[in-house]
Amino acid sequence: MIRALVFDFDGLILDSEGPVFEAWSEVYRRHGQELSQSFWVTIIGRSPGFFDPFAELEKLVGHSLDRDALQDERRLRERELVEAQPVLPGVREWHRDACRMGLKLGVASSSSASWVTGHLERLGLGGWDCIRCREHVRQAKPAPDLYQAALACLGVTAGEALAIEDSEHGVAAAKAAGLLALAVPCSLTSSHDLSSADLVLGSLKERSLAQVMVDLRSASTVSRVR
Ligand SMILES: [Mg+2]
Known part of the structure; x- marks a missing residue:
């Protein structure tokens, strides 16, 4: 019973999964890169610490990034997109x-x-x-x-x-x-x-x-x- x-x-x-992916995708696109949706769907449901999107992006662009600034922008965008969801x-x-x-x-x-x-x-x-x-x-x-x-x-x-x-x-x-x-x-x-x-x-x-x-x-x- x-x-x-x-x-x-x-x-x-x-x-919230769509907005989280979209907010990260926008960060990647601003750096001329594409975040793979087919990869992203394989990590959904796991801990956010399982994959580091910044480390991956730094590898793709070949230099380190201002993570704090990008993270602040991304979080704002993510919140905006998530809060629009019913x-x-x-x-x-x-x-x-x-x-x-x-x-x-x-x-x-x-x-x-x-x-x-x-x-x-x-x-x-x-x-x-x-x-x-x-x-x-x-x-x-x-x-x-x-x-x-x-x-x-x-x-x-x-x-x-x-x-x-x-x-x-x-x-x-x-x-x-x-x-x-x-x-x-x-x-x-x-x-x-x-x-x-x-x-x-x-x-x-x-x-x-x-x-x-x-x-x-x-x-x-x-x-x-x-
Ligand atoms: Mg879930």
């Missing part, structure tokens, strides 16, 4: 329904706690029982640490929790921790292999939380919902 939902943040609650379809309804059903609510994100909590507050999405981010664990996704930390904090077992993720690394982390996983790809993760998820939806608007709970209950006797 599902007693808790654990949401990913980037690309799941808010399509909460993704169905998220508010799922959040509201989970509260009404008395489920525990968590967030497990490879991003920083300040990024996640700042945006959640700005969007008016509160009521979380537990938020676990990259500074709370040794390894970000695809390692299971963030989900294990969320389960411990929520006081539920892996079999009692449903993870909701947009990326392959996120689904891998959830499954490695033993949770059921619902995958809902965002604009940049539609090419990800999400086949290890128990259920894949185009958006959370596609099916209600109550309907998915029924789907997953029947899945436990039929192995998987596809």
